[in-house]
């Protein structure tokens with residue numbers, strides 16, 4: 001078990017999607033249940049850490065012992081993450097929307113009868129993981145996730161460098177991982193790739209938190 005190996009540590013986790021409003025009733029989002037991130041937050045709390053969980057809109061209960069900050073948009077998520085610093089480790093599990101509308105409409109957009117949809121101008125959202133990777137208060141251990149459908153390890157290697165992360169937890173989402181209870185991941189670091197078998201998300205969380213504890217305080221035995 002992970003016992004209290006993370007006692008005295010602050011672990012910062014993002015989870016869930018972000019919702020980027022188009023108008024008061026519509027939004028842009030990625031598919032994400034938040035289950036994996038919430039399981040990691042629960043595992044970190046069980047290991048004795050102080051846990052801040054910055055959560056996008058999801059339908060999940062707050063794990064015991066976890067401080068939860070609810071947000072809607074990527075920009076709100078970034079500011080909640082920066083407000084939670086410093087942290088010993090940050091694990092960015094959220095499926096952040098890459099784009100938001102240039103400006104959300106105050107009123108519901110209406111069909112105008114012309115058959116032409118209202119134009120949507122998109123702008124890029126801040127990359128929260130990359131911001132932390134190059135932050136003055138960069139956590140000692142910075143972990144990102146990568147949902148890929150092909151060339152999983154290759155894309156993850158590139159992502160490590162680009163985002164300034166220490167590890168990328170890559171998973172193949174071409175199957176039925178989304179919203180499901182199991183996950184097969186590969187941990188990509190500068191020193192190589194560790195492939196884990198398909199496991200329930202709770203076990204992926206426990207194994208990942210054990211690895212985080214090892215990295216923060218190597219066992220001498």
Ligand code: C5P
Pocket residue numbers: 014074092093094095096097098125126127128129130143144145146147159
């Ligand atoms: O580039 P990509 O979206 O595949 O990267 C995924 C990783 O980056 C995840 O850890 C995700 O939480 C993080 N991310 C982020 N902010 C974004 C986009 C992705 O923190 N705007």
